[in-house]
Amino acid sequence: MTATAIALDRGALDALAQGRHGDPFAVLGRHDDGDGPYVRAILPGALEVEVVSRDSGATVGELAEIEATGVWEGRVRGVDPYLFRITWPGAVQEIEDPYAFGLLLGDLDLHLIAEARHFQLASALGANAMTVDGVAGVRFAVWAPNARSVAVIGDFNAWDSRRNPMRLRQPAGVWELFVPRIGPGERYKFAIHGPDGGRLPDKADPVARAYEMSPATGSVVASPEPYVWTDADWIERRTKAQEPDQPLSFYEAHLGSWMKADGGEVDWAFAIEKLIPYAVDMGFTHIELLPITEHPFGGSWGYQPLGLFAPTARYGAPEDFARFVDAAHAAGVGVVLDWVPAHFPTDAHGLGRFDGTALYEHADPREGFHIDWNTAIYNFGRREVQGFLIASALHWLETFHVDGLRVDAVASMLYRDYSRKAGEWVPNQYGGRENLEAVGFIQHLNAVVRERAPGAIMIAEESTAWPGVTRPTTEGGLGFHYKWNMGWMHDTLHYMEQDPIYRQHNHDGITFGLVYAFSEKFVLPLSHDEVVHGKGSLIQKMPGDLWQKFANLRALYGMMWSHPGKKLVFMGADTAQWREWNHDDQVDWPALDDPNHAGIQRLMRDLNHLYRANPALHRRDADPAGFRWVVGDDNANSVFAFLRVGDDGDAPILVVANLTPVPRHGYRIGVPIAGTWSEIMNTDAGIYGGSNVGNGGGLPTTDVESHGERQALDLTLPPLGVVFLRAE
Incomplete structure (x- = not known):
């Protein structure tokens, strides 16, 4: 049956038939043209359409198709709620009319x-x-x-x-x-x-x-059922647990390549079974996951996301991820996610020119396109885009109880000329290179997070000297809780990569970081970025023969865990695996059958527990009063000695590093407290694969003035070793 259109012009009919009508409620659903009510629907492929009363089930009208357009209409009796009974080829369907419902959003x-x-x-x-x-x-x-x-x-x-x-x-x-x-x-x-x-x-x-x-x-379409959380105690105490005076040690992991399940696939249930207990055993306070927001390309490791509100389907459903976070909290482990508001990929199904215009990005590629990454840049000056990104951050913190976000590529957001040559960027309104809109967004983001997600932490990956990254927004800062110390990472690795004979000429690679160590609240990162793209693994970077490579790596970890700042290592650092990280493989767990590799793992475990148990090693991480050089100028011997100090009543800890392969006997160091100093850590201990050169578990001071103190320790310094001594 063919109908004649009721009060419908040709243009509207064609727009409906072609799926391009911009005001469907004006022409679909039930209307009244003065001659009585009628119903119009768009149902291409239907054979018959009846209008049925929802209350009585009685037929109140029949629709006919208009000119084989897929548009159906017809007169109906009454104004009761109705539904359609549609005869399709091979099936009959009863369904309410979507155009019978009123306005939805308030x-x-x-x-x-x-x-x-x-x-x-x-x-x-x-x-x-x-x-x-x-x-x-x-x-x-x-x-x-x-x-x-x-x-x-x-x-x-x-x-x-x-x-x-x-x-x-x-x-x-x-x-x-x-x-x-x-x-x-x-x-x-x-x-x-x-x-x-x-x-x-x-x-x-x-x-x-x-x-x-x-x-x-x-x-x-996700399930509307809320996850039933059991972590109220954790949420209540995490504010204190994540403060700058607390020990924070992050295990950075890419879930898909940490450890493969028997079938090769990894999901959140497997992570609950394996990853959380491992982090607990190793003494880490947090698991930090590379981005798990939905992303189209696995080889991006999640750093080119398109679904900023969805855990990737690679590892399970959203409720499975919530279960993982809940289990981590039950085990006393926090969860931090990498979160990427700096850029997004240009896949056709994604955010790029979403409605036919530069909606989420800038129209000008000098502002809206990352040349290095082939990605689009968010328009941080647009309110709706700011709201979209802030809501995403809160979604992870509030809906999934995540304990913090590590904000990726902050430097690329702060500078309009980031990785651009002259003429390839647009100055700000004052002619400068600072991206004032991005600064405003970051400050707004961090202020909202502090208000709505108390206790959660925001961590910046920021590689420049931008001032006040961790200063509160009320004081003009960016408002992050912590900042990755990229300078420490670069200088320390550059120093450790040197053959020990040349280290005397690079002494400031270790000392310079203490010039600015308290300018921000820092995390010391040995992250995934240092073991990819031809950089080699950490053990590969170390100089010398096999024994020296492992000894250097142990010394690196000893220096890191004694240095002011929170700690972060990427998976594989804990096993000293030889090859670079491969996102399609897993950590080289069989390497632990070798005592050298097992020794590295044991050292990292013991360093974490030592760091957490001794307040002097973490209480004043962001306070210059918590660190004091004792020997910072012995470049000839590549020896460093410093004190870590906690609050009153906390035992101070002396850290001495000998970064040459030559043992040193009778090395005198002045200390502030007379009596016995226990050797609580020696990276050269035999249990870690070292040569067991040390101080027999501790030694008393002698009444000899040294380094401005009235007493001193005459120490044996192990080769390529770091010793920790605590005043008892």
Whole structure:
């Protein structure tokens, strides 16, 4: 049966039939033209369509297709709620009309979205399973203010962009639609016509809370059921546990290549079974995961994410990740995630030119494109983009109880000329190189996190001398809690890579870091970046023969754990594996069958426990009163000696490093306290693979003035070794 269009002009009919109508509620659903009510629907491929009363089940009208366009309409009796009985080839379906439902998002939601203050953005945008007017379904909403039309597509409508066009809510620029009788697990995307009317590649949902397994690119409706947490005690005490005067030791891991399960695949259940107990045994306070936000390319290790609200499907469902965090907290281990607001990939299904315009990025590639990484740069000056990113950060901290975020590539955000030549960048309004919009975003982000997620920490990977990275925003700082000390990492590794005979000429590689060690609250990182792209593993970087390589690596760890600053090492550093990190493989666990490698693991375990048990090694990490040079100028012997000091009543610890392969006997060092000093750590101990040169567990002072003190220790310094001595 062919109908004659009721109050529908040719242009509107064609737009509906072609899936490009920008105001579907004006023409679909139930209307009244003065001659009585009628219903119009877009159902391409249907054979028959009846309109049925939801209350009585009686047929109240029949629809007919208009000119084989897929648009159906017909007069109906009454105004009761209704549903469609649709005869498809091979099936009959009963379903409510999506265009029979009223406005979905409230004015407050839309206002907060526009003002970048909707901090629970995933509860408003994206796909939310819910019940509307007694009907279960999914409310879809997406920000695309410059689109001519938007439709949601998925398995539920055969991926037909004509079937479910969405309603635009001005002035927020948000499109919405409630699709009845679908629920969690449904796959979907958005079909968008840009401002010029052209059809864009189908887009994944920027606020999706779940995605298909890569390389598929669809979004997935997540379960609305909240995870039932059991970590209230942990959340209550973590504020104190993550303060600058506490021991923090991070085990950085890429879950997919840490350890392979028997079947080769790794998931969050496997991580609960293996990774958490390992971190506990090794004495780490935190597990820091490379980005687990959904990303299209596994080889990016997560650093080019598109799904900033979704744990990657590679390791399981969102609730599985929540279970991992809960289990870590139960074991006394914090969880920190790498989080990437600096850039995003330009995959066709992603954020790039999302509605046909530069929506999330800058239009000018001099501002909006990273040449090095072939990625787009967020427009930090746009309120909605700031709100999107801040809501993402809060989603991980609030929804998943994550204990902190390590913000990647902060330096690239702070400088407009980052990795650009003259003429390739746009100065700020004052003619400078600072990205003032990014600074404002970072300060806003950190201020909101401190207010809404008390106890959570924000850590900056910032490689320049930008002042006040960890200074509060109220004092003009960026507001991070901690900053990676990239200078310490670079100088220390450069020093340790030198043959010991040349170290005397590079003495400041160790001493210079103490000039600025208390200018920020630092984390000392030996991260994944130092063991990829041809840089070699840490053990490979060490000079000398086999014994010296292991001794140098042990000395490096001894220096690191005694130096002011929190600690971070990447997986593989704990086993001294020879090869570079390979994201397709796993840590070289069989190497632990070799006593040298097992010794490195045991040393790192003991250093963590020593660091946590002795307040002098962590209490004043950010206070210059917590460190004092005793010997900083013996470059001829490459010997360093310093005191770590805690609060009153905390036993001071003397650290002495001999970074040549020559043992030194009777090396006199003045100390502030007379009596016995116990040797509580010696990286040259036989249990670690060393030569067992040391001080017999400790020794008393002698009444000889040295280094400005009234008493001294006459020490034996092991070759390429670091000793820790505690005043008893």
